[in-house]
Amino acid sequence: MNTTHLIGVFDSKSELLSGIEGVKNKNFTIDEIYTPYPVMEAIDALGRKSRFSTAAFIYGAAAVVGVLSFLYWTSVIDWPINYGGKPTNAFPSFIIITLVLTILTVTILSLFTFSVRARIYPGKKPFLPDERATDDKFIILFDKNTAGAGFEAISSALKASGASEVYEKEF
């Protein structure tokens, strides 16, 4: 079912930030913010946090154990080869393969995690309230059901803090 949304359009990052402050001071709840480039202050304002580095560390640790175990299994258990009496468990020469494959594993799994968490995948239809957000506008979106106040109050707060345009849209 479609809901009415209020869209506040800003022309620059500094105006967007004063806009966020303006509506937050009045305890209105922002649904989402769309920006043409990453604005950390906007991400913080919505209280969003990412555990990406923790996930990457887990992938890395698992990859190190996995690759070393694989090398040990192939070289020592499955098919040991005698290279002039050298030890089959040649740990120093396993280091490079472990390092490179760990980086590769972390990269691939991080990309998948990104795709899953940010819901970004090939062929997805974009849900963009205002197409100018990927060009030059900074957009604040309010949902009628969750905004915490009437659209008129929010609209005047947005305009007071520098929004160049405020309009309603149903989607």
Place this chain on the structure above:
Amino acid sequence: MYKAEVRGPLILGNKDYHQITSDIIAPIDNKTPGWWKAAMGVSSIMAVIGIFSMVYTVRYGLGVWGVNNSVAWGWEIINFVWWIGIGHAGTAFSIFLLILRQKWRTSINRAAEAMTVFAVGCAAVFPAIHMGRVWLAFFIFPYPNTRGPLWVNFNSPLFWDFIAISAYLLISASFWYFGMVPDFASIRDRAKTKLKKGIYGFLSFGWTGSTKEWLRYEGLSYVLGGIAAVLVVSVHSIVSTDFASSVVPGWHTTLFPPYFVVGAIFSGFAMVMTLMIIIRKYYHLEDYVTDSHLNAIAKILVFISLIMGTAYTTEVFIAWYSGNPYEMFTFFHNRITGDYTFMFWAMIICNAIIPQVMWSKKVRSNITALFIISLIINVGMWYERFNIVITSLSKDYLPSAWTTYSPTLIEVGIFIGTIGLFTAGVLSFFRFLPMIAISEVKSVLKPTEITEKH
């Protein structure tokens, strides 16, 4: 507080965000220029020559090359190392400079990453056909097989190299692509035709620029940047172990890994300079790739050139200081003098001496001079690899096995072919993809520049 203007503004011309999008997308929106078609035509002919030479090699065997029992690695390994070196610029630019918070990278990193992907692709061609029976190339993959199961030799630097190069190609390509996603969305939302909207819409993965996406995007780019920074050092160190872990005079030295890594970054940066000058000139992006950017690259090049000079001197010094007659012979009678004198001195002059002119600010601000020097450096780096690969192999411990090497037309053809494939790739990148990271450039636009406009 002390405040100095170290670098000029990153973007000139008082741009606003919309202007940035329009300027960078313009080559995709506009009609294909005539010079592009001509350049693509030449590249395609070169690529066809290369493909013919490769097919000829596979059909008749490695006997069609000039390689022999002593010099078993000819132009193919020189070219392999040369291309991998050029392919180092992507990681060096986008990842090293990302974690060092160098904001001037934003105008250049996209092109450097593109170049990396095409250069590493070209490099991978050489070891594959050098195997002789290219249809058995999959034997190098460590998978449970019906040949024993016989595993590959995990202790061999050649296998490490295979792992390093494949991983590097995959990682650089994903880093490159993922960086372009927000820019694809910008193109999608401005596209006028349905076809264009469809294609770039598909490529943009449904990107909208919400905080939810940017948060993960930033997280991912720092994780990848942090972890892939190791690749700047590891890939070419591993390539150097192909040589250094042998007992061939001139190769068996601990200097090799840093020497290779620095050399790779040197040729990579030089190639980035060449490309950026072309982009600037032909796509009129002087406001994004400013004189200040080229100045910064030139300063890095002059510094690396000093390191290269030191490495060359150290090699010669250690050959003498070690008192090893074979090392002495290789350096003093087979490089500095001897059959390959020209290649040795070409390397010294192109890599260690000519770049020193960039100490002068006048040279650093002369675009033509920079363009010529960047080409000279890449020629010099090719000669460096020639020196390493050919001289050491041609005359080692056994004088009865001494020989000289010169390439056949087929080998030259394969090299020309990879240059054609590389330029064709780069040209397609110019034409169809955003050459400069739009969202990143927007983020470094000074806030004052925007507020002044309102």
